[in-house]
Amino acid sequence: MSSCLVTGGTSGIGREFVTQLAARGDDVIIAARDADRMAAIKAEIEPRYGVSVETIRADLSVRADVDALAARLEDPERPIDLLVNNAGFGLHAKILDPETLPLQERAFDVMCKAVLILSAAAGRSMTSRGHGGIINVASSSAWINTGNYSAIKAWVLTFTEGLANELHGSGVKVEALCPGWVHTEFHSRANVTATSLPSSSGSTRPPWSGSR
Secondary structure, three states: OOEEEEEOOOOHHHHHHHHHHHHOOOEEEEEEOOHHHHHHHHHHHHHHHOOOEEEEEOOOOOHHHHHHHHHHHOOOOOOOOEEEEOOOOOOOOOOOOHHHHHHHHHHHHHHHHHHHHHHHHHHHHHHHHOOEEEEEEOOHHHHOOOOHHHHHHHHHHHHHHHHHHHOOOOOEEEEEEOOOOOOOOHHHHOOOOHHHOOHHHOOOOOOOOOOO
């Protein structure tokens, strides 16, 4: 049995990670903003799979919350074997629009700065034990141009490659997940209409459900 921390684990890809990890017998720590959703998932998952679900209310745009999660990752008394940096949101905003600057900054905080801080904390802790894993959710958008969102996800991809090089030989595995179009609430939250989803994405939910 392993212990896994999933950020943004209440919906989409993060929610599916929580379910699949619990189904294979791993204890799960969910870090997200919605305490009610986390409580509902805990009530569902624990009796179904016989695992422990810990919930941590955290807003990854708030540095104090990120630092608290980093401290949890480095707690030697409660080791975490897998970190899934999944938290994020769609950024359907024009780069030149001054009114979107606070949103653009928040996107950097959540999808870049938090990934950097949490990955580093996990890497230090896991290296000291000689094993562990880090999965950073990037996007197929990293290879195309959809404004600042693509730039952010390209950073996640490149950062993960650099981290994997730095941790080579340590026993810690690092990888980036780059999903394409998937049907979840991700798009509606970003004000992207569902009709824009390509037909090849299908009408059913794939194994790693979510969208980036």
